Structure formats: C-alpha cells, structure tokens
Amino acid sequence: MKEIQYLKGDATNPKSEGNKIIIHICNDIGGWGKGFVMAISKRWKQPEKEYREWFKNGDRFILGEIQMVQVEKNIWVCNMIGQHKIMTNSNGIPPIRYEAVEKCLEKVALEALKLNAEVHMPRIGCGLAGGKWDEIDPIIEKTLVRNNIPVYVYDFE
Template identity: 50%
Template sequence: MAEDSRARLIYAHGDATAPLGSGNRVIAHVCNDIGAWGRGFVMSLSRRGPEPEAAYRAWHQGRGQNDFRLGAVQLVRVAPELWVANMVGQRGIRRAGGNPPVRYEAIDEALGHLAEQARRLDASVHMPRIGCGLAGGEWARIEPLIRNQLCGRGVNVAVYDLAVGAAA
C-alpha cells in the first residue's frame, strides 16, 4: 500500500498522554491479553483518568461475549476530542521460552483496526514507542507497521519520547 502523501509520522519529545495539536486525537498503546494493568505506560494513562483502565478490565472480563483477543482494539472516549485505543498486542506479561510478550502480528492487525476508527473520527494518532517497553519489542519492527497501517491509510501519527528526567 502506498503511503498517503498527506499523512506523516513525526517524533516529538513529550508526554503521549497529553497529545499535541487540536481536533480529534487518539492515544494508542499496547495491552496484554491477560487483563493485567499496572505497569508501564498504562500507569501514565491511569493518572489522567480512570476510563481506559475500567473499560479494558470490563472488556477483558467479558471476553467470552465480545471481541477481546490479540489484535483487537477498544476505543475509549476520555474527553470531547480525545480517545484512548487499548490495543491487544502482547501475549501475557512475561518472557516465555526466551521470547518477549510482544506479538508483532497482533500489533499489525490492531493498527489496521485503529486506522479505520481514526479515519472515521478524522483523528490523528499519538503514542509512545508501542510494544517496546515491557512488551520487549523492537522499534525497527514496529515503526514499519505504523507507517503501513496508519500513515499508509492517511492517518497522521505522532510518536512521543519522554524528555530526560521526566516521569513515565
């Protein structure tokens, strides 16, 4: 898929939970598939408000009757022009057999679903370096997924790196 010339990926120093710009914005992050919420980027999200965690926990708890699985996305509205995308892209929370919990194929699928939702909302997407913290992924493998699934479908993306000395 050719990249849309109007969509771009930018890198910014700052806090992904306080996305730059105006208009509709989605904060995207990677969740695990076991319902655990309590370490990493989700702690910053929880400090901003209870909605993403409460929605994720309810989604996981009802997983027998909903679409909760690797590759799924849950969009949670947290303010008039702001949503959080809980993307299930991590198998468990620990390394297994020497492999990190990240699941690239699930992140790729989730980004595809997110692109559809972001386009419907006419929203930009904002994120930390998803899948590279506790999930143990490699940015060199994740960035192309973002370029293809989001930028390639006309969605602008901002990736945030915390400034040195800033709290996560």
C-alpha cells in the same frame, strides 16, 4: 505522503487541535499496572475501567482486538491487545506479537479515518512488551501513514 513525527513529551497530553486517538498496547491476560498504562490511569480512569470490564466479560478479548474509550470531547484512548502474557517465554520470545499489533493498527486506521483523527503514541510495544522499534515502525507506516493519518510518536523526557 505523511511521515511519522517524533516529539519529546507526554503522549497522554497531545498538544494539537482536532480529534486525537492515543494508542497503546495491552496484554491478553487482563493485567494493567505497569508501563504507559500508569500515565493513562493517572489522567483518566475510564480506559482502565473499560479494559478490566472487557477482560471480565471476555467478549473478543483476544490478540488483534481494540477497544476505543472516549476520555474527552476530542480524545479517545485505544486499548490494543498486542501482547501475549507479560513475560518473555522460555524460548526467549518477548510478549509482543507483531501480527496482533498490525491487526490492531488496521482497526485503528479505520477509526482514525472515521473520526478524522490523528494518532498519538509512545514507542508502542518497545517497553515491557519487549518489542523492537525497527519492527514496529514499518507496521505503523503500512497501516496508518499510508492512509494519510497523522502519526505522532512521543519520547518521554
């Protein structure tokens, strides 16, 4: 069985051959402007543009849904709605929604298998979304690694 590969570098610039899906977590209120999305927008305009359209038309723009955006011949960016709003709520609950992340990753797994693609990501959900990697890691194992999908997690240098 494969395992998660940890790399130093930029998740928007995967160095491998073949098809790649770069995944990241979005919020459910249409906000795009902080965190990893800035690196994505610097490289490609399409993911932000399509995310904003998706939010505007409201079609299945809910927790647990994904949007695949092809940005190069063999690279897709996957916008995953795994975060509720953008602030920790009054009960101290951060925006991350682990159940939604799991639903998203189940859908990503199907896309990756269809495209015969690897999955590349930063430590999703652990920045602005306020999640903990020890909660996210087992979800990645369960959804992607168990399906023998190569997974690369980048720590920015």
